[in-house]
Amino acid sequence: MLKTMLAATLALPLPLWAGELPDPLTNADFPPPDMAEVRLGQLLFFDPILSGNRNIACATCHHPRFATGDGVSLGLGEGGTGLGPDRRADPANLPEQRIPRNAPPLFNLGARQVTALFADGRIEVDPARPGGLRTPLEDEMVTGFANLLSAQTMFPVLSPDEMAGHYQENEVSKLVRQGRLTGPDGAWGAIAARVAAVPSYARDFRAVYPEIAAGRPVGFTDISNAIAAFMAFEWRADDSPFDRILRGDGDLPPAAARGLSLFFGKAGCGTCHSGPLLSDMGFHAMGQPQIGPGKAERFENHQKDVGRMRVTGRAEDAHAFRTPPLRNVVETGPWGHAGAYSDLRRFVVAHLDPKAALASYAPEAILPRLPGARPDFTLMDDPGARAEIAATVRAGPVMLSEEELDDLMAFLASLTDPASLDGRLGIPETVPSGLPLDR
Numbered sequence: 001m002l003k004t005m006l007a008a009t010l011a012l013p014l015p016l017w018a019g020e021l022p023d024p025l026t027n028a029d030f031p032p033p034d035m036a037e038v039r040l041g042q043l044l045f046f047d048p049i050l051s052g053n054r055n056i057a058c059a060t061c062h063h064p065r066f067a068t069g070d071g072v073s074l075g076l077g078e079g080g081t082g083l084g085p086d087r088r089a090d091p092a093n094l095p096e097q098r099i100p101r102n103a104p105p106l107f108n109l110g111a112r113q114v115t116a117l118f119a120d121g122r123i124e125v126d127p128a129r130p131g132g133l134r135t136p137l138e139d140e141m142v143t144g145f146a147n148l149l150s151a152q153t154m155f156p157v158l159s160p161d162e163m164a165g166h167y168q169e170n171e172v173s174k175l176v177r178q179g180r181l182t183g184p185d186g187a188w189g190a191i192a193a194r195v196a197a198v199p200s201y202a203r204d205f206r207a208v209y210p211e212i213a214a215g216r217p218v219g220f221t222d223i224s225n226a227i228a229a230f231m232a233f234e235w236r237a238d239d240s241p242f243d244r245i246l247r248g249d250g251d252l253p254p255a256a257a258r259g260l261s262l263f264f265g266k267a268g269c270g271t272c273h274s275g276p277l278l279s280d281m282g283f284h285a286m287g288q289p290q291i292g293p294g295k296a297e298r299f300e301n302h303q304k305d306v307g308r309m310r311v312t313g314r315a316e317d318a319h320a321f322r323t324p325p326l327r328n329v330v331e332t333g334p335w336g337h338a339g340a341y342s343d344l345r346r347f348v349v350a351h352l353d354p355k356a357a358l359a360s361y362a363p364e365a366i367l368p369r370l371p372g373a374r375p376d377f378t379l380m381d382d383p384g385a386r387a388e389i390a391a392t393v394r395a396g397p398v399m400l401s402e403e404e405l406d407d408l409m410a411f412l413a414s415l416t417d418p419a420s421l422d423g424r425l426g427i428p429e430t431v432p433s434g435l436p437l438d439r
Contacts, residue, residue: 021264022276024246025238029111029276031147033233039425040204041230044223046438047431049198050157050191052165052172053078058156058227060438061103064423067331068106068235073339073365074098074292074376077162080368083438089370097293098370099161100305102339105332107420108277108325109149110232115281117152119321119337120295122311124148142182144221150228154220158187188220195223200432230425237327237420242411246276252414258404259411267352267408268398272323278415283308283320285392287354289340289361290319290379303378304385305338319392328421330413334366342366345409353397355390 044050048057056077061070063083071084079095080087089095101119109117116124126134131143133151145151156162158176164187165173175187183189195201196218206213209222242260244250252260264270274280285307294303295310308317321337329335334342341347342364350357363377379385400408427439 021246022274022278024243025108025111025276029113030236031110031229031232033229034208036204037208037226037229038233039230040201040208041226041228042234042425043201043204043428043431044195044227045230046428047433048435048437049195049431049433050223051078051163052157052170052176054433054435056080056163057438058153059427061099061156061162062106063438064421064427065439067328067421069103069332071333071366073102073334073342073367074100075103076368076370078160078165085366085368087368089368091371093166094372095161095370096166097161097373098367098376100293100295101337102334104324105328106231106235107237107327107332107417108235109152110147110228110236111277113275113277113279113281114148114325116322117148120307120311121281121283121322123152123155137181140182142188142219142221144219144225146225147228149231150221150224153224153227153231154188157191157220184217192218192220192223198432204432234424235420237417239419240327240417241414243417253410255407255410256414257411259407259409260414262400262404262408263411266398266404267400268395269351269408273326277325277327279323279325281323283317283322284395285318285320285389286351286395287358287390287393288319288321288336288350289338289358290385290389291338291340291363291365291376292367293374294379303374307337319389326412326415328416330409330416331421338365340365344412345405348408348412349405351395352400354393354395356397358386358390358393361386 045058048054050057060083061075061077062068063070066084075098076087076089076095077099079090079093081090082088123133123135125132125148131141131145133145133148135141135151158164158181160166160173160176164176167173167177171190172187175190180186181188205218205222208226212218212222241250241252245252272280272282272284290305295305296302306318308320309315330344333344335344335347341350361380367376427437431437
């Protein structure tokens, strides 16, 4: 019956319809917002005080102007100046390397269906572990996180390339280099003490968290909990035309309706892009080009990024990356774990025939100039490296006509939620630290 009703709603003949749509997102899928906590998180998200050199905020790489990304394939963190595609390397303090992966969008990351974060899922729900989370810190991980999103927030501040700063530049970067991360004398503690020393922040934390009002010091988990509350509220995206279809109170233009049928049918997209978020939260090797510095430890000398395998150590996880949710996907380029595609249609075509796309890939990434960096396309210039990535692909080719591609792109456009793109609170006029904001 549901299949028949949906086909009628979409004005599609039943033979074109491959299955049932996912359930709609509802309030039950998101944490109820505490607006005082949300507003505190808004200030912290845009405040550079969290970075070692007080020059980079969460918003620097996840900015509303660029659909919660930074508009480039691989960004510049510490050592960069400016915002988005205009960000440049500071000649007086050059970045050591590009950020190894594309800045992911933040839409719907507070939803209960999100069980893994980062492209390799290195932070994920794991009921068997203390606190219910698996993270790179393993047994050193502190407790006190409100949710998975809060735990994710704690890690960019520890990255020398992202927010901590180069070695020996500041007290945070020094603690990171020494491996002193947790506890009041670690990097997180230093940042928390810095924030708590700002009278306005100290007052707001006491107002939001009763334990702090009762005398407990501000911890970095409190900072991350507030930021997570803001992100979950600000970028909840569940009012696109597609969402209204799921709720039964709208319809799609004919091309988008045909594209929906292709997405969940012939094109096979819905196999992995399933559920209310259009993500199975799984990891799949789709032959994505590897560009930039790759994910390597400082003592390693390669530019590979083997994705999920870095977390699990399993060969079968090589070059597999998390299925991203798709709300606002037409706005969140460049696309791919390394931002190798600056055109969404070409990215979609690549997913339909990953091996052929990898073999014919020509550079189209958006990369701010970084003097002294290793060549960004080293692996793509190596036939053996391309073959190694291609060998992990399991998806077979799917042939679509240009007209069918037009329809599929029309459906992807129907995943756009203007309210979430605009934001609900937006960029604050000022932040309590008095530091300049990225606008």
